[in-house]
Amino acid sequence: MIPTVVWGTGNVGRAAIRAVDAHPKLQLAAVLVHQPAKVGRDAGELAGLDRSLGVSATDDVGAVLAAGHRAVVYAASGDVRPDEALADVVRAVRAGAVVVSPALYPLYDHRNAPAEFRDPVRAAVEEGGGSLFASGVDPGWGNDVLPLLVSGLGSVVDGIRCQEIFDYSTYEQEESVRYLVGMGQPMDYVPPMLIESVPTMVWGGQVRMMARALGVELDGIRETLERRPLESTVRTRTMGEFAAGTQGAVRFEVQGIVGGEPRIVIEHVTRIHPSCAPDWPVPPDGSGAHRVIVEGRPRIEVTVEASDEGENRSAGGNATAVGRLVGAIDWLVEAEPGLYDALDVPLRPAVGRLGRNQKEEERA
Known part of the structure; x- marks a missing residue:
């Protein structure tokens, strides 16, 4: 099992907790929050699950990263705080973690990213041996792997x-x-x-x-x-x-x-x-x-609808984007440290997640 941290519990973070909990190769190790009111609350409650996950939220970033957990889902927003988000991600990568995140728009295509975004991450990779895969919540797969797959049918x-x-x-x-x-x-x-x-x-x-x-x-x-x-x-x-x-x-x-x-x-x-x-x-x-x-x-048109948290289509889009990111963690752990994009990271079947997954069987 890969000990995995979820950093942030907003729209993306809630979906990330659920995705990590469901993945047969991942173990939710910690949840990082910013709001004092969330500190101490169980991850299952924060994620909208009907059960406790036995992991209490904390705001002690230093302690969580020092624990050496292998992966981090960075789910905090980078919309209005890009510099802070970059600093957080660099800190996690330098700590040796595989990091997946939708927060850093310029790094979706790291080969053409501005040096001020790309170079600190590369330096952190060299220093700490971690990795970063950034992809969108709009969702990323809808603007890269899906259209490219469909294009190959014509x-x-x-x-x-x-x-x-x-x-x-x-x-x-x-x-x-x-x-x-x-x-x-x-x-x-x-x-x-x-x-x-x-x-x-x-x-x-x-x-x-x-x-x-x-x-x-x-x-x-x-x-x-x-x-x-x-x-x-x-x-x-x-x-x-x-x-x-x-x-x-x-x-x-x-x-x-x-x-x-x-x-x-x-x-x-x-x-x-x-x-x-x-x-x-x-x-x-x-x-x-x-x-x-x-x-x-031929002309090809594909429409994807996803719902989560009830019938919320916006939450469904977030959940599928998170699924893509969380589903890449075990592949990234086996890969060499580095910066990765959507063309580097394969989109794979949901192995072990059809019906009652491995974790549900262990709980039974």
Whole structure:
């Protein structure tokens, strides 16, 4: 069993605890939290499980890393604290841990990452013998391994489009929804996630990885952006009221340009209510989905819907992204220390997790 730490217990961290607990080769060794109110609480409670896991949350990062646990799922947010997230990950890698995380956008494609992000991790790998695999919660597999797999089913590929289509009213992360993405803000408010060049910083690495895998050279990366206001005030279950006239929907694209045309596109279509921008793409169930469209011969379209924590599609997207990361830990433990991306790390079947897994049998 691989002793594994989950660092952070928000949307991603809750799913990570559940994923580590379910994995037959991993053992939940510690849970790190920031909020004092969570210290001492059982991991099962924090993860929304109906049972205790016998692991109490702690905020003592030094003690946890000093214990030499083999793996860390870094689930704390890097959206508004990228420098702090990088420092945390470097600290864990230097301690010799295999680290998986969605928090460091620039390192999704580490070969083209800025030196200020890449070099500290490389130095930590050399010093401590740990590893890092960074992949997204949007989810990463929907913008790299899935479209590439689907592209191989056709004879002619004219273009690849990866879509995230979501109603954010179910997303329980109000700070990100209101301020990072700008839902419910005046239309002259510029959300940090939508500042020019930021979408490319976040998703451009995945566009470059797909181009590398497809053997094409990009002319460059281009962004498009469209925003729509709410026509009437709406109220959400998790975040309260969003006023008429404020931002209610966002649609943007990060386009990989090949031969002067957008051939590899990552598109996000997000709303705070279905009534806003009804002419834009909508998910089959009205809540959320990820879609890959391969234009060519034949034209192939794949839509993935995932739910978790009830019928929460946003939580389902997080859970599948976490599944990809947590599922890579045992492979990374056997691999050489280093920096890895989605093209390096194989996507493997859920061995030992069909039906009653090994851990459930041991509990019985």
